[in-house]
Amino acid sequence: MNKFLELKVDESIVSKLEEIGITEPTEVQKKIIPLISEGKNIMFQSETGTGKTFAYLLPLLSRLNSTENRMARFMIASPTYELASQIKVQVQKISGIKCALLIGGAPISRQIELLKEKPEIVIGGPARLLELIHLKKLKADGIETLVLDEADRLLSPELRDSTKGLMERLPKSVQLIGNSATVSKYTREILQKARNGILNDEKENAILFVALPMENVLRKQISHWAIFSERRDKIDTLRSFINAEKPKKLLVFTSKSDQIENIASKLRFKKIDCETLCGKTNKVDRKSAIDRFRSGKTKILITTDLASRGLDIEGITHVVQMDLPEKEDFFIHRAGRTARAGATGINCVIGDAWEMENYARLEKKLKITVFPKMLYKGNVVDPNSFNT
Numbered sequence: 001m002n003k004f005l006e007l008k009v010d011e012s013i014v015s016k017l018e019e020i021g022i023t024e025p026t027e028v029q030k031k032i033i034p035l036i037s038e039g040k041n042i043m044f045q046s047e048t049g050t051g052k053t054f055a056y057l058l059p060l061l062s063r064l065n066s067t068e069n070r071m072a073r074f075m076i077a078s079p080t081y082e083l084a085s086q087i088k089v090q091v092q093k094i095s096g097i098k099c100a101l102l103i104g105g106a107p108i109s110r111q112i113e114l115l116k117e118k119p120e121i122v123i124g125g126p127a128r129l130l131e132l133i134h135l136k137k138l139k140a141d142g143i144e145t146l147v148l149d150e151a152d153r154l155l156s157p158e159l160r161d162s163t164k165g166l167m168e169r170l171p172k173s174v175q176l177i178g179n180s181a182t183v184s185k186y187t188r189e190i191l192q193k194a195r196n197g198i199l200n201d202e203k204e205n206a207i208l209f210v211a212l213p214m215e216n217v218l219r220k221q222i223s224h225w226a227i228f229s230e231r232r233d234k235i236d237t238l239r240s241f242i243n244a245e246k247p248k249k250l251l252v253f254t255s256k257s258d259q260i261e262n263i264a265s266k267l268r269f270k271k272i273d274c275e276t277l278c279g280k281t282n283k284v285d286r287k288s289a290i291d292r293f294r295s296g297k298t299k300i301l302i303t304t305d306l307a308s309r310g311l312d313i314e315g316i317t318h319v320v321q322m323d324l325p326e327k328e329d330f331f332i333h334r335a336g337r338t339a340r341a342g343a344t345g346i347n348c349v350i351g352d353a354w355e356m357e358n359y360a361r362l363e364k365k366l367k368i369t370v371f372p373k374m375l376y377k378g379n380v381v382d383p384n385s386f387n388t
Contacts (some may be wrong), residue, residue, distance in 0.1 A: 007033045010062035016094040026051035028212050033059045035208065036177060041195070043151060043178040043188060046212040048336025052179045053090050053312075056147055061095045064120055071142040072100075072115075076123040077206060079153040081283060082311055083104070084123050084289060097121060104128040104139075105283050111310035112137045126154060126162035133169050139167050150309045151178030152187040152329070164194045176207060181336060182329035183211070195338060218332060221339040224370045225348040225380075226359055234322055235266045237350050240375045241302070242272060245346075247318040249293070252302040253334050254322040263302050263322070305330055311337060319347045324355040328362060348373070 003025050004014045017023070025033070028046040033056040035042055046052050060074050077085035081103045088101050100114040102124030108131070115122075115137055122138065132138035146167065148154050154163045167176075171270055178191060192207050229237040242250065254260060257278045257332065264276045275289040275298045293301040294313050305325065316338045325331050337343025349370075363370045374383050 004058070007058075008037060008062065009033065009058045010065040012065060013058060013061055013094050015185040017243070020093055022054075028052055028054075029055045031212060032056065032212060035210070036060065036175075037062075041174055041176045041207045043183060043191060043207050044212065045180060045183040047214065048181045048333065049217055049312075049340040050212070051341075052181075053087060056149075056177050056179065057087075057090060057094075058093055059149045060145060060147075061091070061097060061120075062188045064097050065095070070118050071139060072119055072122045073142055074145045075143050075166075075170070076121065076147040076148070076149055077126045077129060077154055077163065078123065078127070078149050079159060080306055080309055081125070081286060082277075082306070083149060083309055083361065084125065085287070085290075086312060087123050088298055088346070091121060091123075099123060102128050102132060103283070108132070110168070125258075126159060126166045130162055130166045130169065130370070133166075141171060143170050143174055144214075145175040145177060146170055148176070148178040148191075150180050151191065152180045152183055153309055154174065155187050155190050167194055178207075178246045182332055183209070184329075196338065218335060218340055218366065219368050221342075221344045222335055223344070223346045224335070224368050225346060225373045226356060226370050227348060227350050227373050227375065227380075228356055229350050229352065231352050234350050234352075235263055236261070237375065238320060239267060239270055239272065240322065240378075241348065241350070242267075242378065244375060244378055244380045245318060247299060249316045250318045250320060251313075251316050251337050252300065252320045252322060254302070254304060255325055256323070257304050259322070260302050260304065265304075267300070271345070272300065273298050274302055277303040277306060279300060279304065299385075300388060312340060313337070314340065315343075316340070317345055319345065321347070321349045321351075324349055324351055324358050324362070328365065331362060332366070 002014055004017060007025060028050045032044050036056055036059040076087055084101060088099055090101050098119040099121035100119040102111045102122055104125050104127055128298045133140045172253055188209055196205060227237060260276045260278050264274050267274050275292055277286055277289045292298045319335055321334055335347040338347060351359060359370060372383055373380050
């Protein structure tokens with residue numbers, strides 16, 4: 001018997017999964033699908049690339065398939081346009097259930113028209129979802145389940161008020177599901193406090209926290225490299241790295257959005273094609289950049305941490321971090337864009353002396369092995385090879 005069927009996933013969905021080559025549930029899916037099917041309020045943590053999206057989509061879509069409805073029942077909140085769009089694509093891969101993408105920065109009038117088509121699933125940023133509820137264009141009363149995808153980001157200071165406001169406008173009986181690759185104690189506490197405030201401390205509505213055992217994707221499937229470079233030479237180092245490695249698909253991260261075009265222009269000057277993505281980019285250009293990168297029309301995408309959250313693009317062989325982020329979870333999310341779904345990949349930090357010191361500390365904390373590398377005669381080599 002198909003193992004998804006054993007988890008009581010709808011037969012039509014199982015057939016669609018088989019069509020796209022998915023026949024075995026991952027560990028997170030085995031653990032989480034039954035809990036969601038039971039109606040549990042749950043926050044779950046699992047490494048990047050382990051199948052978290054389908055872990056909550058499969059039981060929810062199966063529930064919708066069993067009944068006929070004419071209103072939105074499930075709401076999925078996402079911190080970025082890219083992740084929201086990706087979730088919608090995942091829904092469409094395995095189901096014909098109508099869903100609407102409701103994101104900020106896009107014309108709200110068009111989204112109001114979409115809601116008139118009575119989608120059963122709405123996906124979007126918390127601020128826009130809340131705005132549509134306030135305008136009485138999105139009926140909150142029928143929402144049975146709220147999913148906070150990348151919950152730690154949705155409960156960060158800049159998004160927290162919108163997310164809590166959204167929770168307050170939904171029925172008290174709503175099933176709450178949160179997930180992320182990194183779930184801090186702070187995230188768990190603030191989510192439970194928000195839930196308690198809405199429910200007047202009803203203890204039976206406590207949020208179950210489930211942390212899946214580490215599959216060691218970060219340690220076993222990703223090779224971590226360190227290349228020293230003075231700050232002023234980093235872009236030249238990146239160019240040399242690209243010429244040496246010839247990556248099939250490379251995602252380049254920088255913490256500074258004003259550096260994105262600087263990096264891109266210097267690469268393009270050297271005839272290296274690339275796309276850029278940052279929060280200031282309009283939705284049309286953002287979609288175009290992602291589509292070109294996803295399809296392989298361009299092999300390099302330069303971005304801020306906007307793209308490190310949940311972005312699942314097949315075939316990313318290399319990640320380059322042009323700086324070391326202040327928070328370790330940003331490092332984890334960045335690195336996790338490669339080595340998806342059982343593949344292997346390379347995560348390289350190009351850093352100055354200060355960043356290399358911090359990288360060494362992070363290496364110990366995350367229990368990863370970082371391999372020092374250098375560029376020599378057009379190749380990436382091990383510095384120790386010169387000590388023979």
